Amino acid sequence: MSYGLKIAWxxxxxxxxxxxxxxxxxxxxxxxxxxxxxxxxxLAVFLIDRTVGSVxxxxxxxxxxxxxxxxxxxxxxxxxxQASNEQRPQIxxxxxxxxxxxxxxxxxxxxxxxxxxxFLVKGEALEPVNVTGMEPDQISAIANLARGLVAGSTELNLxxxxxxxxxxxxxxxxxxxxxxxxxxxxxxxxxxxxxxxALGIASLDDRAAYVSIRAAKVLFDLPEGISRxxxxxxxxxxxxxxxxxxxxxxxxxxxxxxxxxQQLLDGLTAQRRSGDLIKGFALxxxxxxxxxxxxxxxxxxxxxxxxxxAMGASRRFVVLVFVAQGALIGILGxxxxxxxxxxxxxxxxLPELASAGGFPIDIRQGAYDSAILLTTLGAxxxxxxxxxxxxxxxPVTVIGQ
Amino acid sequence: xxxxxxxxxxxVKRFDEGEAAVTVLKGLDLSIGTHEMVALLGPxxxxxxxxxxxxxxxxxxxxxxxxxxxxxxxxxKDRALTEFRNSHIGFVFQFHHLLPDFTALENVVFxxxxxxxxxxxxxxxxxxxxxxxxxxxxxxxxxxxxxSGGQKQRVAIARALMNQPELVxxxxxxxxxxxxxxxYVMDLITEINREEATSFLISTHDETxxxxxxxxxxxxxxxxxxx
Ligand SMILES: Nc1ncnc2c1ncn2[C@@H]1O[C@H](COP(=O)(O)OP(=O)(O)O)[C@@H](O)[C@H]1O
Ligand SMILES: [Mg+2]
Numbered sequence: 114m115s116y117g118l119k120i121a122w123x124x125x126x127x128x129x130x131x132x133x134x135x136x137x138x139x140x141x142x143x144x145x146x147x148x149x150x151x152x153x154x155x156l157a158v159f160l161i162d163r164t165v166g167s168v169x170x171x172x173x174x175x176x177x178x179x180x181x182x183x184x185x186x187x188x189x190x191x192x193x194x195q196a197s198n199e200q201r202p203q204i205x206x207x208x209x210x211x212x213x214x215x216x217x218x219x220x221x222x223x224x225x226x227x228x229x230x231x232f233l234v235k236g237e238a239l240e241p242v243n244v245t246g247m248e249p250d251q252i253s254a255i256a257n258l259a260r261g262l263v264a265g266s267t268e269l270n271l272x273x274x275x276x277x278x279x280x281x282x283x284x285x286x287x288x289x290x291x292x293x294x295x296x297x298x299x300x301x302x303x304x305x306x307x308x309x310x311a312l313g314i315a316s317l318d319d320r321a322a323y324v325s326i327r328a329a330k331v332l333f334d335l336p337e338g339i340s341r342x343x344x345x346x347x348x349x350x351x352x353x354x355x356x357x358x359x360x361x362x363x364x365x366x367x368x369x370x371x372x373x374x375q376q377l378l379d380g381l382t383a384q385r386r387s388g389d390l391i392k393g394f395a396l397x398x399x400x401x402x403x404x405x406x407x408x409x410x411x412x413x414x415x416x417x418x419x420x421x422x423a424m425g426a427s428r429r430f431v432v433l434v435f436v437a438q439g440a441l442i443g444i445l446g447x448x449x450x451x452x453x454x455x456x457x458x459x460x461x462x463l464p465e466l467a468s469a470g471g472f473p474i475d476i477r478q479g480a481y482d483s484a485i486l487l488t489t490l491g492a493x494x495x496x497x498x499x500x501x502x503x504x505x506x507x508p509v510t511v512i513g514q
Numbered sequence: 515x516x517x518x519x520x521x522x523x524x525x526v527k528r529f530d531e532g533e534a535a536v537t538v539l540k541g542l543d544l545s546i547g548t549h550e551m552v553a554l555l556g557p558x559x560x561x562x563x564x565x566x567x568x569x570x571x572x573x574x575x576x577x578x579x580x581x582x583x584x585x586x587x588x589x590x591k592d593r594a595l596t597e598f599r600n601s602h603i604g605f606v607f608q609f610h611h612l613l614p615d616f617t618a619l620e621n622v623v624f625x626x627x628x629x630x631x632x633x634x635x636x637x638x639x640x641x642x643x644x645x646x647x648x649x650x651x652x653x654x655x656x657x658x659x660x661x662s663g664g665q666k667q668r669v670a671i672a673r674a675l676m677n678q679p680e681l682v683x684x685x686x687x688x689x690x691x692x693x694x695x696x697x698y699v700m701d702l703i704t705e706i707n708r709e710e711a712t713s714f715l716i717s718t719h720d721e722t723x724x725x726x727x728x729x730x731x732x733x734x735x736x737x738x739x740x741x
Contacts, residue, residue: 116627127615420611423572424673425600426628427593508572512607 117430121437124410135406136446142399143450143488144457146392147479151458153388154478157381159464161349164377165370166465167256167312169224169343170352173214173359175202176366203338210363214344219355222254222345227329229340231296233276233322235284242280242322244296246329255343256317258310264288265308269325273307279319281309294322296332304328399488400495403442407435407499411506418503419511428504435503439496440489447485454479517584518545519680519713520569525578527564538564539575540736546715548680551707553724554717556733562717565733566683569715570603571595583680600629604674604712606684610666612658612673618645618665619654622672629677637676644672648702664695671702675712684716688723700726 125132184190204210207225214223227246232239249269253259258267263278265288274294276286286292286306295301304324311318330336344359346352352369359367371378411418418431455476464473527539538561546552556562567573568580571587580588583602587595604625612621620633622641627633645654648668653661661669667687674682684703688696700723707714716727724730731738 116630116632119633123615416611417613420613421624421628422596423570423599423605423611424625424628425596425603425677426624427596430628430631509567512567512572512611 115433115437117433118437118441120434121441124414124434125438125441131406132442135402136442136449138402139399139442139446139488139492140450140453142395142402143447143484144454145395146484146488147451147454147481148457148474149388149391149395150480150484151454151474151476151478153385154480155461155464155473155475156384158475158478159467159473160377160381162465163313164374165349167261167314167317168370168373169255170346170349170370171344171356171359172368173204173210173342173344173363174340174366174368175204176364177202201335201338203335203340204342204365205338207339207342210365211342213362214342214359217355217358219346219348219351220344221347222251222343224248224251224254224343225326225339226343227326227333227335227340229296229298229329229333231294231332233280233284233286234293234295235286235290238284240280240283241320242276242294243320244294244322244324244329244332246324246326246332249325252323255345256312258308258312258323261310261312263309263311265306267308267310269307269323271325271328272302272304273324274304275308275310275323276306277318277321278309278311279315280322281306283319294324294332298332298334300332300334302328302332396487396491399443399446400491403439403492403495404498406442407439407496408502410438411435411499411503414503415506416511418506419508422506423508423512431504431506432497432500435500436493436496439492439494439500443489443492444485446492447488450488451479451481451484454484455481519548519550520544520546520580520582522569522581523579525565525568525580526576527561527568527573528576537576538736539568539578541578542737544731544738546681546713548713549707549711550713550729551704551727552713552715553727553730554715554733554738555719555721555724555730556717557719560733561736562733563685565738566685566715566717569681570605570683571599600625601677602679602681604677604679604682606667606670606674606682606687608686608689610663610670612661612666612669614657614659616658617655618650618658618661618669621658621669622676625673625676641672641676644675645669647706648672649698662695664691664698667691667695667699668702671699671706675706675710678710679712682712682714684714686717686719688718688720696723 211223211225214220224247229244231242231244233242252267252269258275267275274292288306288309290306291303292306293301293303346355349370353371356367356369421431458474458476458479461472461474461476464475467473522542522544525539525542528535528537554562568575575588578588579586619641622644623633623637626637642654645651648671650665650668653665688699691699703714704726706712718724731740
């Protein structure tokens with residue numbers, strides 16, 4: 114062991130109560146740091162999960178075929194272009210694209226969908242509906258209908274339909290009842306309500322209905338093509354990059370979830386910044402605490418420092434002894450604080466599993482390593498001033514007495 | 515006589531305390547050879563400590579020359595002086611000045627460990643041998659604070675000898691001891707001086723203590739007189 118470190122340790126252990134208090138103070142700062150990290154991270158996971166849990170991470174649609182101006186953007190000229198409506202937007206050749214998408218590393222779910230608008234008719238009641246047709250075995254792959262199911266089942270055949278709870282209430286529908294569906298293509302069919310779901314998202318619960326993709330193809334006159342492909346990723350943060358990749362390789366429009374949720378992302382960024390500010394204050398407190406404690410110690414040990422210098426200890430050696438004390442305090446306080454933080458966080462369920470009223474805090478995001486690292490660096494930084502003042506002690510002034 | 519161990523020429527030390535400036539050393543000349551044991555006599559306030567502090571490279575003279583082992587030390591840089599002091603000069607102070615959180619042995623080994631950056635086994639062995647020599651073999655691992663005044667001063671002597679210095683400066687080493695302990699400490703110094711190639715310069719205002727040294731010099735009006 115380095116001799117400077119040995120002396121540093123001796124000095125710290127010579128005054129156990131004082132050192133214990135100092136380390137405890139540092140540990141409390143680290144605890145705040147860890148707790149804030151876990152809370153901010155947990156809130157983000159919770160909010161994203163609530164928002165994005167029921168939608169695709171990337172939605173792939175046919176690219177728009179609107180005419181564009183050959184003149185480009187001319188500031189002084191007002192230009193009108195008419196949207197093309199000669200063709201129904203649809204993805205053709207999905208059978209070639211889907212396997213390619215499935216083979217991409219991040220991609221966990223690829224769902225082909227046929228979507229369209231229409232009305233549900235029950236007796237005199239009529240409600241507009243957004244219909245999504247999916248492969249029956251993928252029915253819970255994008256929006257987790259199975260988790261949100263409140264009645265019936267999610268099994269789909271050619272004549273079953275799953276409806277949101279709001280929609281069911283408005284029409285007075287129950288599981289097993291028959292409802293008439295009329296698509297915007299003018300096709301009609303009678304379907305049986307197989308299940309009712311509540312996802313907690315008004316646009317889905319009040320407006321959405323799910324049918325099998327084959328039923329949807331008939332309803333919306335899309336025998337060959339599909340309307341869109343929805344994708345889930347292993348890491349939803351990667352959505353923008355993966356979407357760009359898909360757009361580039363398929364020529365289709367690929368929209369990541371982030372685009373429609375910019376406000377949420379801005380909110381999360383602001384939240385993270387305020388968290389960083391609080392963490393920064395915690396670090397500053399640690400630095401001030403360590404600096405003042407060590408400065409006090411250099412005054413108390415002035416005469417010993419003078420003796421060491423008289424015995425031929427270099428200024429560097431004295432600096433080392435005090436910086437080592439700072440480092441030891443930082444490491445000890447950091448490890449203890451991070452450990453306490455972990456213990457305090459462990460009773461909380463993960464935010465994605467937290468119940469609605471629960472406390473969304475994420476034990477995985479305690480930032481333990483950076484808490485310990487930053488605290489140690491902070492404590493070393495804090496010790497530099499006291500160490501330099503110790504190294505300047507003039508042996509003559511302390512030996513004379 | 516070969517080249518002296520230390521050679522001081524026209525040494526001046528002036529303290530400028532605002533208006534009241536005092537000149538303590540006024541052109542002092544002094545030579546000490548190897549293997550010498552010299553008493554520095556003088557009443558309190560005559561400048562003995564000031565001289566020892568300058569010879570110990572802890573303080574710079576106002577002017578004059580101070581050579582030791584052929585090197586000019588007046589005006590040298592702190593870093594060089596620190597290294598020089600560590601290898602060639604030992605101190606024994608009136609107040610033992612041991613490190614309170616260390617054992618007797620750790621105190622003795624300190625000058626070597628501070629130089630190497632670690633406590634080498636060979637240094638610990640020498641430290642133990644020195645403690646044995648000053649009669650403290652059984653107090654090796656005692657905390658410094660648990661030793662008596664005389665024992666502390668003996669530890670301080672062992673520490674001063676740790677790096678085998680050519681010169682040991684002792685500033686009133688017996689000033690704080692009872693007669694018996696003082697006599698024991700002087701016996702030790704005499705014995706070590708006889709057996710090792712170490713010169714001692716011992717300041718005192720006690721004629722009996724001075725009488726045990728082979729040579730006596732006196733501080734008179736900022737200069738030294740031999741005899
Ligand atoms: N740092 C200092 N500043 C001002 N005066 C000093 C200082 N150190 C010593 N002196 C003065 O120098 C004189 C000699 O002091 P000192 O060397 O301690 O004498 P001694 O050791 O012989 O008793 C005294 O008058 C003392 O007041
Ligand atoms: Mg004195």
